[in-house]
Amino acid sequence: MEATCTAETLSTTCDTCPARMVCHCLQVTEDVLLRALDTMNLVSVKDICRHTGAGDGCTACHRRLRKYLDQRTALPMTQPSPSLSPI
Numbered sequence: 001m002e003a004t005c006t007a008e009t010l011s012t013t014c015d016t017c018p019a020r021m022v023c024h025c026l027q028v029t030e031d032v033l034l035r036a037l038d039t040m041n042l043v044s045v046k047d048i049c050r051h052t053g054a055g056d057g058c059t060a061c062h063r064r065l066r067k068y069l070d071q072r073t074a075l076p077m078t079q080p081s082p083s084l085s086p087i
C-alpha cells in the first residue's frame, strides 16, 4: 500500500514528500512559504494566498499559514532586510 499524506501529516515530512508541505492542495512547501515571508511584506493569509497560491483550495491549511505568519511577525527586527534597504 502506498503511503499518502493526510491532514495529520501535512506539516511533517514523510517518505513520499521529502519537502514539508504547508498546503497540500496547491503543493506549496514550507521552503516556498518561508522565502515568501522573508522577501515580501505578507501580513495576512490572503497575502500568502495571493503570492504563493497556498490556501487557495480547501482552506484547511489557513490555521497553519496563520501560525507561520504569527511566528514571523513575533520575531524581533534586529536589522532591516537587505531587500528593504534603500537603493
Ligand code: FES
Residues within 6 Å of the ligand: 022, 023, 024, 025, 026, 054, 055, 056, 057, 058, 059, 060, 061, 062
Ligand atoms: S491544504 Fe491548503 S488549500 Fe487545501
